Amino acid sequence: MIxxxxxxxxxSIWDSITTIVFxxxxxxxxxxxxxxxxxxxxxxxxxxNLKLFLVGRFPEELMWLIGASMxxxxxxxxxxxxxxxxxxxxxxxxAERIVDYVRRFGLxxxxxILLVVLSNSLDSLLWVGLLGIGVFAGRVVGRMRRDNKIxxxxxxxxxxxxxxxxxxxxxxxxxxxxxxxxxxxxxxxxYMALISIILCFPLGLLLALGRRSSFPVIRFICTAYIExxxxxxxxxxxxxxxxxxxxxxxxxxxxxxxxxGITVFTLFTAAYLAEIVRGGLQGIPSGQIEAGKALGLSTVxxxxxxxxxxxxxxxxxxxxxxxxxxxxxxTxxxxxxNLFDVMTVGKVITKQDDFLGQGLxxxxxxxxGLLFWVVSYVxxxxxxxxxKRLGVGIR
Amino acid sequence: MKKELTLLSTLAVAALVLAGCAADxxxxxxxxxxxxxxxxGSTDGGAQVSLxxxxxxxGTVRCGTRDALPGFAVLDSSGEHVGFDSDFCRVIxxxxxxxxxxxxxxxxxxxxxxxxxxxxxxxxxxxxxxWTATRDGAEASTFLQPTFYDGQGVMVATNSGYNSVSxxxxxxxxxxxxxxxxxxxxxxxxxxxxxxxxxxxxxVDLILEAFLAGQCDGWSSDVSQLTGLRSAxxxxxxxxxxxxxxxxxxxxxxxxxxxDTAWATAVQWAVLATIQAEEFGLTSANVDSIRxxxxxxxxxxxxxxEIETSDGSAVLDPGLGLPTDFAYxxxxxVGNYGEIFERHLTPLGLERGVNSIWSDGGSALxxxxxxxx
Numbered sequence: 001m002i003x004x005x006x007x008x009x010x011x012s013i014w015d016s017i018t019t020i021v022f023x024x025x026x027x028x029x030x031x032x033x034x035x036x037x038x039x040x041x042x043x044x045x046x047x048x049n050l051k052l053f054l055v056g057r058f059p060e061e062l063m064w065l066i067g068a069s070m071x072x073x074x075x076x077x078x079x080x081x082x083x084x085x086x087x088x089x090x091x092x093x094x095a096e097r098i099v100d101y102v103r104r105f106g107l108x109x110x111x112x113i114l115l116v117v118l119s120n121s122l123d124s125l126l127w128v129g130l131l132g133i134g135v136f137a138g139r140v141v142g143r144m145r146r147d148n149k150i151x152x153x154x155x156x157x158x159x160x161x162x163x164x165x166x167x168x169x170x171x172x173x174x175x176x177x178x179x180x181x182x183x184x185x186x187x188x189x190x191y192m193a194l195i196s197i198i199l200c201f202p203l204g205l206l207l208a209l210g211r212r213s214s215f216p217v218i219r220f221i222c223t224a225y226i227e228x229x230x231x232x233x234x235x236x237x238x239x240x241x242x243x244x245x246x247x248x249x250x251x252x253x254x255x256x257x258x259x260x261g262i263t264v265f266t267l268f269t270a271a272y273l274a275e276i277v278r279g280g281l282q283g284i285p286s287g288q289i290e291a292g293k294a295l296g297l298s299t300v301x302x303x304x305x306x307x308x309x310x311x312x313x314x315x316x317x318x319x320x321x322x323x324x325x326x327x328x329x330x331t332x333x334x335x336x337x338n339l340f341d342v343m344t345v346g347k348v349i350t351k352q353d354d355f356l357g358q359g360l361x362x363x364x365x366x367x368x369g370l371l372f373w374v375v376s377y378v379x380x381x382x383x384x385x386x387x388k389r390l391g392v393g394i395r
Numbered sequence: 396m397k398k399e400l401t402l403l404s405t406l407a408v409a410a411l412v413l414a415g416c417a418a419d420x421x422x423x424x425x426x427x428x429x430x431x432x433x434x435x436g437s438t439d440g441g442a443q444v445s446l447x448x449x450x451x452x453x454g455t456v457r458c459g460t461r462d463a464l465p466g467f468a469v470l471d472s473s474g475e476h477v478g479f480d481s482d483f484c485r486v487i488x489x490x491x492x493x494x495x496x497x498x499x500x501x502x503x504x505x506x507x508x509x510x511x512x513x514x515x516x517x518x519x520x521x522x523x524x525x526w527t528a529t530r531d532g533a534e535a536s537t538f539l540q541p542t543f544y545d546g547q548g549v550m551v552a553t554n555s556g557y558n559s560v561s562x563x564x565x566x567x568x569x570x571x572x573x574x575x576x577x578x579x580x581x582x583x584x585x586x587x588x589x590x591x592x593x594x595x596x597x598x599v600d601l602i603l604e605a606f607l608a609g610q611c612d613g614w615s616s617d618v619s620q621l622t623g624l625r626s627a628x629x630x631x632x633x634x635x636x637x638x639x640x641x642x643x644x645x646x647x648x649x650x651x652x653x654x655d656t657a658w659a660t661a662v663q664w665a666v667l668a669t670i671q672a673e674e675f676g677l678t679s680a681n682v683d684s685i686r687x688x689x690x691x692x693x694x695x696x697x698x699x700x701e702i703e704t705s706d707g708s709a710v711l712d713p714g715l716g717l718p719t720d721f722a723y724x725x726x727x728x729v730g731n732y733g734e735i736f737e738r739h740l741t742p743l744g745l746e747r748g749v750n751s752i753w754s755d756g757g758s759a760l761x762x763x764x765x766x767x768x
Contacts, residue, residue, distance in 0.1 A: 351463040
């Protein structure tokens with residue numbers, strides 16, 4: 001230990017000085033943070049307004065629908081993840097596995113516990129339990145897909161919608177039961193990001209392929225679209241969607257701000273995604289495509305069997321990075337489209353009688369930051385794991 | 396390899412489903428939009444439907460408000476709008492529809508409020524809005540009975556040595572961005588030759604930080620806002636004082652769109668009912684007993700009680716387009732002006748001051764129009 005310290009931190013007089021100065025600054029920052037979080041920070045504002053933060057003004061009696069949707073989404077994600085092929089890494093023993101799970105999902109679990117504690121209600125504990133069951137069930141179903149001979153035979157075009165159906169049905173049902181204006185808080189940030197990610201993916205792929213197409217018209221349209229969207233600030237596009245969409249569509253159809261947001265995020269991210277995927281496509285040696293042609297494969301088959309799988313695998317980090325950025329950018333929609341998103345909640349609640357003018361915007365915004373950070377961090381970590389399993393950088 | 400293809404196709408299917416759902420929902424608001432296009436009346440010369448009729452048909456009043464105006468309209472932790480302005484939204488709903496709960500609160504940014512009124516996404520604007528000539532004219536709004544008379548002032552630290560605005564030569568005055576406050580402060584400074592440095596901040600909390608850190612000598616805003624901030628000041632209320640000068644007039648009034656007299660009349664009398672009720676001494680607590688026992692013909696008319704006349708008994712219907720018991724519903728469900736004031740503004744430390752009713756020897760600003768047959 002002492003040897004390690006000497007070798008790494010106090011090797012020379014200058015090393016020692018740097019260590020002491022910067023170590024002191026680091027310790028001071030850590031102390032300030034701990035003091036704020038545990039001593040001076042006044043977290044009642046978060047505790048009292050927890051529901052606003054999470055779902056906005058969503059009606060209390062329909063809250064179970066949101067819980068159920070979350071369970072169904074967890075099931076869906078777990079089923080997709082559970083169905084992924086075995087990686088190359090060695091099989092872990094039970095104890096190692098538990099450590100692995102804690103490392104991967106401990107943070108999400110800690111956040112869930114924090115929210116349960118803050119909410120002061122047993123119901124929330126029940127929902128966390130149900131979420132766990134949803135994840136477990138999804139995993140079992142995913143494993144069946146991978147290991148069961150009969151289920152394996154089902155084509156993806158039937159199987160994938162099957163596992164997504166509960167989630168999509170519940171979200172649509174929630175939409176029909178409540179008015180969209182009452183949706184708010186972290187819920188709309190999450191849904192906007194989720195739906196935009198799902199929608200922008202196929203669009204981005206098509207744009208990437210279109211830009212490499214041998215048809216000049218398609219190539220021109222795709223290139224023009226990508227360059228136009230990538231050249232404009234996201235915030236401007238959001239503002240335009242809020243105001244200028246009226247010029248292009250009949251006045252009787254006035255989509256809700258949430259749909260405007262989803263539209264902009266989808267179109268915007270698709271353009272970036274297209275460039276990311278194109279980068280991946282360019283990394284494929286042209287010999288492979290020529291080999292495909294020599295075998296008499298159609299362009300669709302060459303793309304879907306040879307180039308895209310490799311290209312998509314190699315650009316996972318950049319893709320996830322784009323999705324994380326999209327997720328965080330949803331807070332811009334709160335300002336640009338006047339949505340009651342989690343960021344708006346964080347600002348608005350500091351005007352409540354009990355909290356007015358006490359400088360509680362820090363506590364409130366730190367909580368908002370925490371929500372985003374936990375989700376983004378887990379996304380990033382899982383993408384690294386996916387990369388490893390698919391052997392990016394090795395193959 | 397196949398996996399990616401299947402994933403792709405799933406996403407495509409999901410996209411279709413979601414697009415379908417989006418289109419489905421897009422058609423829902425269209426029904427309400429058609430009503431407002433008609434009510435707007437600016438599109439064609441056809442028969443105009445007053446908002447009064449479309450509000451009654453819809454069963455809710457869409458009230459333009461805000462969720463972050465201390466004392467006037469804030470969102471409480473259960474997501475309900477509470478405040479002085481929010482209660483006047485409820486007053487209008489109680490008068491027109493007989494149900495104070497039949498309000499859709501539409502939160503608007505300062506910059507969006509008149510657009511919302513003009514494009515028909517709200518029926519009435521009760522959002523701490525100062526009645527000005529430009530807004531009355533160019534913004535095509537009709538302002539009604541002001542609900543609150545405010546004015547801009549300056550707050551300073553008690554130990555700062557400033558006793559009036561004219562003491563503050565060369566001071567740094569901090570204000571919130573994007574309101575009339577900023578311009579008023581600069582105007583006042585040049586009028587008195589004080590060379591203020593006016594610093595604008597996005598957030599009230601940021602001004603507070605700057606003020607606590609000693610970066611501001613004075614803090615300028617509407618007196619109602621300053622009073623609220625003062626009462627919540629971390630160093631105690633007495634660490635701050637509000638200077639006596641008030642250098643702008645801010646009559647805060649509800650507004651409706653120009654050219655809809657029936658609706659404007661309805662909103663006007665809903666607001667007047669709260670003032671009249673206070674003058675009569677009617678509160679939400681005693682209105683039921685007074686209604687059944689009173690012999691005062693003025694109160695009977697006001698509350699829509701049957702009155703014996705030579706032609707038999709009748710209820711006064713002044714023809715305002717409101718139910719004859721509108722005033723009773725307003726007082727019963729929301730309360731009189733004084734009750735609303737005490738509920739939301741007194742806790743902030745605001746005095747009635749110029750907002751006392753005329754019969755209490757207050758100013759003639761809050762006066763009522765006689766409700767005679």
